Amino acid sequence: MTAGVRHRLGVASRAVAAIAGGYGVAALSSVVLALCLPAIFGMARSEATMTGLLASFAVFAFAVMWVFAARTALRAWSGLVLVAAVLGALVLLLMRTNGAAA
Numbered sequence: 894m895t896a897g898v899r900h901r902l903g904v905a906s907r908a909v910a911a912i913a914g915g916y917g918v919a920a921l922s923s924v925v926l927a928l929c930l931p932a933i934f935g936m937a938r939s940e941a942t943m944t945g946l947l948a949s950f951a952v953f954a955f956a957v958m959w960v961f962a963a964r965t966a967l968r969a970w971s972g973l974v975l976v977a978a979v980l981g982a983l984v985l986l987l988m989r990t991n992g993a994a995a
Contacts, residue, residue, distance in 0.1 A: 906966040914973035915956035921980035923949035928987040 926945030930936045936944070956973065963969035 903966045907960050907963075907969055910966065910969050910973055911957040911960040914970065914977070915953045915960065918956050918973055918976050918980065919949040919953035921977055921984060922952045925980055925983050925987065928984070928991060932991070 923945040926948055927938075927942045930941035930944060931938050956976075959972065960969040963972065
Protein backbone atom coordinates (compact mmCIF):
# COMPACT_ATOMS: atom_id res chain seq x y z
CA MET A 894 0.00 0.00 0.00
CA THR A 895 1.43 3.36 -0.96
CA ALA A 896 1.79 6.29 1.41
CA GLY A 897 -0.91 8.23 -0.46
CA VAL A 898 -3.46 5.46 -0.06
CA ARG A 899 -2.61 5.06 3.63
CA HIS A 900 -3.02 8.80 4.16
CA ARG A 901 -6.41 8.81 2.44
CA LEU A 902 -7.61 5.85 4.49
CA GLY A 903 -6.46 7.58 7.67
CA VAL A 904 -8.38 10.72 6.76
CA ALA A 905 -11.46 8.67 5.86
CA SER A 906 -11.22 6.80 9.15
CA ARG A 907 -10.97 10.07 11.05
CA ALA A 908 -13.96 11.47 9.18
CA VAL A 909 -16.06 8.44 10.12
CA ALA A 910 -14.82 8.70 13.71
CA ALA A 911 -15.65 12.40 13.83
CA ILE A 912 -19.14 11.94 12.42
CA ALA A 913 -20.29 8.66 13.98
CA GLY A 914 -18.15 8.66 17.11
CA GLY A 915 -18.73 12.33 17.78
CA TYR A 916 -22.47 11.84 17.44
CA GLY A 917 -22.41 8.87 19.81
CA VAL A 918 -20.40 10.72 22.46
CA ALA A 919 -22.61 13.80 22.11
CA ALA A 920 -25.80 11.76 22.44
CA LEU A 921 -24.51 9.92 25.51
CA SER A 922 -23.37 13.16 27.15
CA SER A 923 -26.81 14.64 26.51
CA VAL A 924 -28.47 11.73 28.29
CA VAL A 925 -26.03 11.86 31.21
CA LEU A 926 -26.69 15.56 31.72
CA ALA A 927 -30.45 15.11 31.41
CA LEU A 928 -30.33 12.45 34.13
CA CYS A 929 -27.80 14.19 36.42
CA LEU A 930 -28.94 17.80 36.45
CA PRO A 931 -32.32 17.27 38.17
CA ALA A 932 -30.67 15.23 40.94
CA ILE A 933 -27.70 17.56 41.47
CA PHE A 934 -29.18 21.02 40.97
CA GLY A 935 -32.88 20.33 41.44
CA MET A 936 -33.64 21.42 37.88
CA ALA A 937 -36.91 20.59 36.22
CA ARG A 938 -36.61 17.55 33.95
CA SER A 939 -37.57 19.56 30.87
CA GLU A 940 -34.89 22.19 31.59
CA ALA A 941 -32.29 19.48 32.23
CA THR A 942 -33.17 17.81 28.94
CA MET A 943 -32.83 21.09 27.04
CA THR A 944 -29.54 21.87 28.78
CA GLY A 945 -28.19 18.44 27.92
CA LEU A 946 -29.29 18.83 24.31
CA LEU A 947 -27.66 22.24 23.92
CA ALA A 948 -24.45 21.08 25.61
CA SER A 949 -24.26 18.13 23.22
CA PHE A 950 -23.57 20.52 20.33
CA ALA A 951 -20.43 21.73 22.10
CA VAL A 952 -19.44 18.14 22.94
CA PHE A 953 -19.86 17.13 19.29
CA ALA A 954 -17.72 20.05 18.11
CA PHE A 955 -15.03 19.22 20.66
CA ALA A 956 -15.06 15.54 19.64
CA VAL A 957 -14.61 16.45 15.97
CA MET A 958 -11.71 18.76 16.78
CA TRP A 959 -10.11 16.14 19.01
CA VAL A 960 -10.38 13.42 16.34
CA PHE A 961 -8.48 15.51 13.82
CA ALA A 962 -5.95 16.70 16.41
CA ALA A 963 -5.08 13.16 17.54
CA ARG A 964 -1.73 11.85 16.41
CA THR A 965 -3.16 8.74 14.73
CA ALA A 966 -6.57 7.52 13.64
CA LEU A 967 -6.24 4.61 16.08
CA ARG A 968 -5.72 7.02 18.96
CA ALA A 969 -8.73 9.05 17.83
CA TRP A 970 -10.94 5.96 17.71
CA SER A 971 -9.68 4.63 21.04
CA GLY A 972 -10.30 7.96 22.75
CA LEU A 973 -13.86 8.10 21.47
CA VAL A 974 -14.52 4.50 22.49
CA LEU A 975 -13.13 5.13 25.98
CA VAL A 976 -15.27 8.25 26.51
CA ALA A 977 -18.35 6.49 25.10
CA ALA A 978 -17.80 3.50 27.41
CA VAL A 979 -17.55 5.74 30.48
CA LEU A 980 -20.64 7.73 29.48
CA GLY A 981 -22.55 4.54 28.67
CA ALA A 982 -21.71 3.10 32.07
CA LEU A 983 -22.89 6.33 33.68
CA VAL A 984 -26.16 6.18 31.75
CA LEU A 985 -26.78 2.62 32.90
CA LEU A 986 -25.91 3.49 36.50
CA LEU A 987 -28.10 6.60 36.51
CA MET A 988 -31.04 4.82 34.93
CA ARG A 989 -30.77 2.05 37.50
CA THR A 990 -30.51 4.39 40.48
CA ASN A 991 -33.15 6.87 39.23
CA GLY A 992 -35.58 4.10 38.38
CA ALA A 993 -35.88 5.22 34.77
CA ALA A 994 -37.25 2.82 32.20
CA ALA A 995 -34.62 1.23 29.99
